[in-house]
Amino acid sequence: MHSRREFLIMAAGAGALVSVDVPAFAQEDTEHVKRATAITQVFGDGARLTAVAVEYDAAVDGRSLSPDTFRVEGRTVTGVFTSASADPAGRADAGRFVIVTLSPDDAKAGLATKIVARS
Numbered sequence: 001m002h003s004r005r006e007f008l009i010m011a012a013g014a015g016a017l018v019s020v021d022v023p024a025f026a027q028e029d030t031e032h033v034k035r036a037t038a039i040t041q042v043f044g045d046g047a048r049l050t051a052v053a054v055e056y057d058a059a060v061d062g063r064s065l066s067p068d069t070f071r072v073e074g075r076t077v078t079g080v081f082t083s084a085s086a087d088p089a090g091r092a093d094a095g096r097f098v099i100v101t102l103s104p105d106d107a108k109a110g111l112a113t114k115i116v117a118r119s
Helices: 004-012
Strands: 018-020 033-043 046-061 070-072 077-083 094-102
Antiparallel strands (some): 046 094
């Protein structure tokens, strides 16, 4: 059974594909990426995908990262940093998680579409 975050990232996945160009690992060597976890925030008009936590099998040096290191299709990457966990509050100089922050103002940030019923 999938967790809520896994479900949300799969649901948003069509519009938010993460492309990794991490200098710590060769681009063609994707074996080191274990999983990605959606990080959402609830705003007055609904939930939005505001970050992705990319988990690696070994620690990544945060000094080797920049916003240009990651691309998310249809989204604006506003920052990247390493963390001790998938929680952005666990920010660290190095860690197995890389948090890719995304603009909540992007057109594809919303996780739900409002459907207006026609009478």
